[in-house]
Amino acid sequence: MLKVKISILFIVIATISCAVKKDKGSLNNNYALVIHGGAGNIVKKNFTQAKENEYRTTLNEALSKGIEKLKQGESAVKVVELVIKQLENSPLFNAGKGSVYSNNGKQMMDASIMDGKDLSCGSVAGVTNIKNPISAARVVKDETPHVFLYGEECQDFCVKYGIELEDASYFKTSRSWKQYQRALKKDNLLLDHDQGSINEYNESKKYGTVGCVVLDKQGNIAAGTSTGGLTNKKHGRIGDSPVIGAGTYADNASCAVSCTGVGEFFIRGTVARDISAQMEFGKKKLDEAGKLSMEKLEKLGGKGGFIAIDKNGNYTMMYNTKGMYRGYANSKGEITVSLF
Amino acid sequence: MLKVKISILFIVIATISCAVKKDKGSLNNNYALVIHGGAGNIVKKNFTQAKENEYRTTLNEALSKGIEKLKQGESAVKVVELVIKQLENSPLFNAGKGSVYSNNGKQMMDASIMDGKDLSCGSVAGVTNIKNPISAARVVKDETPHVFLYGEECQDFCVKYGIELEDASYFKTSRSWKQYQRALKKDNLLLDHDQGSINEYNESKKYGTVGCVVLDKQGNIAAGTSTGGLTNKKHGRIGDSPVIGAGTYADNASCAVSCTGVGEFFIRGTVARDISAQMEFGKKKLDEAGKLSMEKLEKLGGKGGFIAIDKNGNYTMMYNTKGMYRGYANSKGEITVSLF
Numbered sequence: 001m002l003k004v005k006i007s008i009l010f011i012v013i014a015t016i017s018c019a020v021k022k023d024k025g026s027l028n029n030n031y032a033l034v035i036h037g038g039a040g041n042i043v044k045k046n047f048t049q050a051k052e053n054e055y056r057t058t059l060n061e062a063l064s065k066g067i068e069k070l071k072q073g074e075s076a077v078k079v080v081e082l083v084i085k086q087l088e089n090s091p092l093f094n095a096g097k098g099s100v101y102s103n104n105g106k107q108m109m110d111a112s113i114m115d116g117k118d119l120s121c122g123s124v125a126g127v128t129n130i131k132n133p134i135s136a137a138r139v140v141k142d143e144t145p146h147v148f149l150y151g152e153e154c155q156d157f158c159v160k161y162g163i164e165l166e167d168a169s170y171f172k173t174s175r176s177w178k179q180y181q182r183a184l185k186k187d188n189l190l191l192d193h194d195q196g197s198i199n200e201y202n203e204s205k206k207y208g209t210v211g212c213v214v215l216d217k218q219g220n221i222a223a224g225t226s227t228g229g230l231t232n233k234k235h236g237r238i239g240d241s242p243v244i245g246a247g248t249y250a251d252n253a254s255c256a257v258s259c260t261g262v263g264e265f266f267i268r269g270t271v272a273r274d275i276s277a278q279m280e281f282g283k284k285k286l287d288e289a290g291k292l293s294m295e296k297l298e299k300l301g302g303k304g305g306f307i308a309i310d311k312n313g314n315y316t317m318m319y320n321t322k323g324m325y326r327g328y329a330n331s332k333g334e335i336t337v338s339l340f
Numbered sequence: 341m342l343k344v345k346i347s348i349l350f351i352v353i354a355t356i357s358c359a360v361k362k363d364k365g366s367l368n369n370n371y372a373l374v375i376h377g378g379a380g381n382i383v384k385k386n387f388t389q390a391k392e393n394e395y396r397t398t399l400n401e402a403l404s405k406g407i408e409k410l411k412q413g414e415s416a417v418k419v420v421e422l423v424i425k426q427l428e429n430s431p432l433f434n435a436g437k438g439s440v441y442s443n444n445g446k447q448m449m450d451a452s453i454m455d456g457k458d459l460s461c462g463s464v465a466g467v468t469n470i471k472n473p474i475s476a477a478r479v480v481k482d483e484t485p486h487v488f489l490y491g492e493e494c495q496d497f498c499v500k501y502g503i504e505l506e507d508a509s510y511f512k513t514s515r516s517w518k519q520y521q522r523a524l525k526k527d528n529l530l531l532d533h534d535q536g537s538i539n540e541y542n543e544s545k546k547y548g549t550v551g552c553v554v555l556d557k558q559g560n561i562a563a564g565t566s567t568g569g570l571t572n573k574k575h576g577r578i579g580d581s582p583v584i585g586a587g588t589y590a591d592n593a594s595c596a597v598s599c600t601g602v603g604e605f606f607i608r609g610t611v612a613r614d615i616s617a618q619m620e621f622g623k624k625k626l627d628e629a630g631k632l633s634m635e636k637l638e639k640l641g642g643k644g645g646f647i648a649i650d651k652n653g654n655y656t657m658m659y660n661t662k663g664m665y666r667g668y669a670n671s672k673g674e675i676t677v678s679l680f
Contacts, residue, residue: 282621
């Protein structure tokens, strides 16, 4: 059994090891931010020029707003919230407005935020009506003694702090609805074959998530992640996005990370903390730490990517899928957006 | 800056070093297990001899059953489940039958399990009627493509795999009911002063959790944790127990860890993964890694403890509270239980 597993492991490694892609930079930035909008089978031939432009424009706008705030001296954690809100408000990404449907016909959204200055953090999971889950995560971080809240009770609490709710119609986009209908049809054929369905997820087109990592003028870093999870997800499934150390992590002593992909593998690999711990304890540089964590993720069979930044403004955007919606902006005025 | 940080570190270490307590062993064991039943203000004067004996007997029985199974060649992960089930079935600990009440009058239980052999893991949170949440976590690990499920939908799913449910009366113990009533009264006075209540938790008598870490004959290690959380917890609060990397972690490459305490600090410190990462990347020994992670936890203001074991059978049981229900058993036939 072990032998079979090891063989499969080697085949997987052999198949995918050449597939890791990355953009990195080492710019001694005074301040900078990096964003992602999910990784997956994002290839040029699947996009009309208009659709590609739409993604580029939205990512660009988020970066522009973020860098402007950083220029004004805003804190990393506030910029993380602001930028992710922008992406949550777009129907293009699987987070906030564009969230996919769970099997129960609801959008079950997860998000988290972490401040590298003091390791304070907040997470929400299973919220169905919060317009901006990242802001709810920030409320959990700042206004409660807790760090992780779930579901309706979490929503009721967050509303007291000014968090906006929206009804189901706000979150219904034709893209997510069609995906849901397709998944339901497929599921009928795969009824109760749950064991197999992670592969279906793993081979599906996109692992929608949005994320942002920031270095501010004060030298603090922060990270945040927000998602609608997996289309047709069941049984109250929580992914890696709200799990501190898996989908999100930030510590001034090392780096800030936001992940996207099949969350189960990112939880098993504690990927965000893994990158950070290799810097903190293993004295690796950001890019090398990222590569090693990506190798570990691949050994587990995981697909996806991450963005990370350290306190010197070094950043990396790494993925083992065909593409990842991504971009960065820095204190030198550079703004770059990439999809493929 | 670095100098200042180092100075602060020394001050902190000097201040707290007398408050951290630990038992450790380095026995080159063929197989071994370590358990905890929560940390807190556990002092001899608060116990009648009969009550102390009851705790000692229950912990001893769990250790005896576990070591017997290990002797027979059972796997680490199965022994973790078996031993934690024993503790969940006792009304003495805040897990399973003895779980405390949430503010909504329900027992909201969380648990997780992880196999160090392949980093497979499973977590459940917010389950109200599962007799043995640790077994539900094992079902999530083994029978689903997911690793983290929440609430009613999770329960409905686990039942299909033979997980037993119990109604509310099973979980109602006079201890937990009285704690709940006291907390409700206090809460009336503290209405909407949530910010303050973490200190109340932090200074409360006990942070109930049960946990187990195991090294089996095959050289594999595993960890599990189960809890009813904090008395009077609100807003769908999830603690560290179901969070892989915070309350539970296991990797043959380093160690297996189960934590207990105010979960929020363990999530912020990614404590279980922190100990493991210091071994994996920082080449620290288990005991030294544990000490450094405990210092980090204390800097954050956290109270609690953890148990950990590595693949050579070295183990540590460390806490910064007055006591921790704890014990270990090994292949040499040694069984020890301690409370204070």
